[in-house]
Amino acid sequence: MPLTPDGSTQLSSTRVRFALLALALGGFGIGATEFVAMGLLPNLASDLLPGLYASAPDAANAQAGWLISAYALGVVVGAPTIAAAAARWPRKQLLLGLLTAFTLGTIASALLPTFETVLAARFVAGLPHGAYFGIASLVAAHLMGPGKRARGIAIVLGGLTISNVIGVPTITWIGQMSGWRVAYLVVAAIFALTFVAVAVFVPFQAGNPKATMRAELRAFGKLQVWITLSIGAIGFGGLFAVYTYVAPLVIEITGLAAAAVPLILVVVGLGMTAGNFAGGALADWSVRRTMYIAFGVLILALITLGLSAQFLAGLLVGMFLVGAAASALSPTIQARLMDVAHESQSLAAALNHSSLNVGNALGAALGGVAIAAGLGYLAPVWIGVGLSALGVLLTVVTFSIDRSRRHRGHHVPYGTQLIPVVRQR
Template identity: 65%
Template sequence: MTSLSPARTRLALLALALGGFGIGTTEFVAMGLLPDIARDLLPSLYAQDPDAAIARAGIVISAYAIGVVVGAPTIAAVAARFPRKALLTALAAAFTLGTVASALAPTFETVVAARVLAGLPHGAYFGVAALAAADLMGPGRRGRAVAFVLSGLTIANVVGVPAITWVGQQSGWRVAYLGVAAIFALTTAAIAVLVPGAPGDPRATMRRELSAFARPAVWFALATGALGFGGFFAVYSYVSPLATEVTGTGEGFVPLALIVLGLGMTVGNVVGGRMADRGAMRSVFQLFAAFAASLLALALGAGTVPGLLVGLFAVGASAAAISPAIQTRLMDVAGDSQTIAAAVNHSALNLGNSLGAFLGGAVIAAGWGYLAPTWVGLALCVPGVLAAVAGWAVTRVPADDAIPSLAADDDRVAARPGA
């Protein structure tokens, strides 16, 4: 990219983060409005069995996640050689249209279809934006660049999601989605004006990008993200009934619970980006331990308001801190396939979104209560850590390496073309 003044660089980074803010709002706002969506789109089922209707409405969350899983590798592989600014502008415009369609779709089935379409640009946007931010911030700051773009998503959970949730509770969930579409329209304009032009990679081909999937370490990193974040989304998908049914608060308390969770995510994202720059693999292990501890604390303390808020903050912080570490790890082990490596992390995270929402809804529908998804999240930490251990093992160099040398392993893996 052309050399920019510090002020212009900050504005360009803010434009990229604004896209993350819109994505975080569109992805997570349904979690606070599930009862409203179920009441409006599934009225007969809601009248007979509200719990079953809310669990079925969770499909709206899973549908968006499916769009991300499909769109991230497909768009990243096809568009890796395109100029980044034009690609980012087009992706932001696609978000705008998909979110408007979500607001206007007349039936439950068409809303689900619209959410799939709205999710298609998600992974590609974050992947290309992370690469653009890394260029803007300079060498040795990839983790922080990833975290900066993701900061829009985490701040959305402090400001955007609670605000749009409140709007949806007062004026209807459709109005809430139109508000999200306005954020994406602003993002489109901001990227077009503030982000400097930069050519794509002329050597990039679909075959080269897809070659990342021939590397075992890439698959283990993706599995780590999907399983770990399945635990997070099992909790996040059902924050609203957790607060109202387990803690015993009113619906008006739900936006505050979301704000606290979002504050945790914002803090964790900053910490995680800095940790990733010091050693991505070591950070993954440390942060998974913190995540498991936070889920246990929430499960044991959610019966009281202080226990709920402390638990949600800790869950949000530890989960968000893992994301920059996993994305940096993917970029380390993907060789030349950097665009798809930066994008497919979000496929993995949204597989976790879909898995967590599904499993959380399943245990609720089975009658195990609204605290059960928290225990599901804790259980998913186990295979997530095992996948991380396997990923570390396949990229070890000396046979006698041990866990304390994981930061050095990160440096060696990044330099190895065949990792």
């Protein structure tokens, strides 16, 4: 049976499974609070920007996309700040505090009356996102044991991807039927349930007593950390350039009714779930190869979508593969960050979600600019191709630096360890 995080007693396999499920439930709630806005974008625009929506629906949809960008920017700010400041805190107690913040922030999003106040609430609701995933991933990796780090990360992220299969489409439907505010209250209830599950099932796990904010922040002095963050921020933007505007894409380009949007979200969620678990398993095999494979599939999927989204089959295949390839990158990039950050593990685990949400904000913003400029709802797809291609270029750079250091006899991250490489004479 697995050991507890402090190694003093043993946990039953059943307790470990329930603990992992509790952590994944938090990911489920985060997936809902992050992605429900995408399926309800026209509803948000018409309710919060009624005058603009009546005269220029495209411009209103583009402006409503800033609600998604605001949440993403909250993640970017909150992830490194909270993770670095709280690295010494007991991890279970930190998770409970973050879940409380999620619950209150999501309730505020549902109840505040104007576009500006909801925009502010979405920023606040995003603050605990990265820290939750970072700390939960560390707890899950510890529970899984040696050699299964990326699979532990994938379990936590699996809650987010499964949310895109079940939670996001269902809550989107609820929002279409009962209003987007009701949809966010349902999300808040999921966070409250997660709080109870974590309190009951997740064992105590101490923080790092030697950690300090200064020590954690040393990760920002490492070139490879910045390159890996850029891979997530730019390369992952390809997904969000498309996903942010999936509702108008489905309605205006493919010509389907609004009722079809939740079904398309199910397809995307299935792709995300398959890609996440495949990426976790493959990253434990080879982080480098998995990143190249995932980016290659993502670019091909975006091109397929751009050329065939007017057909139902093209939309389904393209959206499934975009979701799968992008989600395979998530645990892979997180594993890479934990390798190159060395001792700053809490910060590294959280920074992945900062970088991915820079991609969220970047993709949403660039897509909105293109749509507002009159380039149409397919323009974000081609923006996504360009962003993903830049992600490939950065991937080449980071692993080229590894090879260069290996030839000079430096320590190079590989898998979960730092392997000393001796220069051959």
